[in-house]
Amino acid sequence: MNLQHSLFLIATCIASVNLAYAEDPQPTFNTKQQAEIGKIAADYLVAHPDILLQVSQKLQEQEAAQQANAFAEVVLANKDALLADKNTPSVGPADAKIAVIEFFDYQCVYCSRMAPVVENVMKSNPSVKFIFKEWPIFGSRWHSSITAAQTGLSVWKERGSDDYIAYHNAIYKTGHDEGELTDKDIAEVLKKIDIPAPSPATLAQTTPVIDNINSLAHKLGFNGTPAFIVMPISANNKDRITVFAGAVDETALTSAINKASGH
Known part of the structure; x- marks a missing residue:
């Protein structure tokens, strides 16, 4: 001011x-x-x-x-879409009380920088559920952004959480983003972690999933990646919800998890 x-x-x-x-x-x-x-x-x-x-x-x-309160209200209004979409990859216990939800694009350089941060937070918080919203916002610029998202969703659907997170982390560990990630990189990652290429039928089913994630992101007011929501899964307490519209550090994510748990 x-x-x-x-x-x-x-x-x-x-x-x-x-x-x-x-x-x-x-x-x-x-x-x-x-x-x-x-x-x-x-x-x-x-x-x-x-x-x-x-x-x-x-x-x-x-x-x-005021902005945090407005975000929290929108989050609660879209709680089911955030937490209960079975087409969205998730890692963590079924009875988790806290969720960390990330909207990301594999071509996003800031998402790439956040990947090891998220990986560390996951290791430090095994009782928390991590939900990954594949949002390839750079798809119109680099088609492999969409390919990577479709492949990730297909791995989740066909093989489950362990193989999904292996794929997710391996894509980021290529170090390729901002247009450098290619379809060849994606194929090589699958081969390296011993996951077969998804079937064409499964890949085709991911299009409406990505469309729904895109719609959800806009409802929440996000206009870029990464974006994070940390929230309790069952409680409808706005004061325990944290929204990060951008990259954050490990301390901030951990503090948000503690806040969501009521500590």
Whole structure:
């Protein structure tokens, strides 16, 4: 927030005070008195600019809290699509109480950087369910983005969570993203981890799954990858939901898991 915006807010407050006086039986400030009050306030703020910084920080905190609350409401409204879609790959115990949901694209460089972070968090939190929403947003630019997502969903459907996470991590470990990941890379990864290529029929079934994930991401207000939601699976407590619209570090994810568990 800039100085002009802060002064405008303060001026609005002064006007509100004067209006309150106008509605009160007591005498109101006259024009000269209002001008003097405004000058005193402006001079004081110039002499104490730290107040403006405090006002700015407070407003930013309030805006962040409002945004977090709005995100949490949308998350709860789409809870079933986030947590109960059997076509979405997941890793973790069936009775998990906490879920970490990631929307990602294999061609996304920030998703690639997050991959080892997510892998470490998974190892440190074996009681948490990790749900992977394949969202190939770069598919119109690099078709292998779609191929990689379709292959991942097919591996999940045909072979389950262990082979899926092996595929998922192996794709990122190629180090290829931002257009460098190719169909050849995908085929070589499958061969390296000893997983047969998915059947054409299974691959064809992934198109509506990806369409649904894309629709869900837009409902949630996401416009890029990666995006994370950390939430309790059964409780409908908005205060325990955390949404990250972008890359985060291991500490932030771990803190969000603790928050979701009520700690």
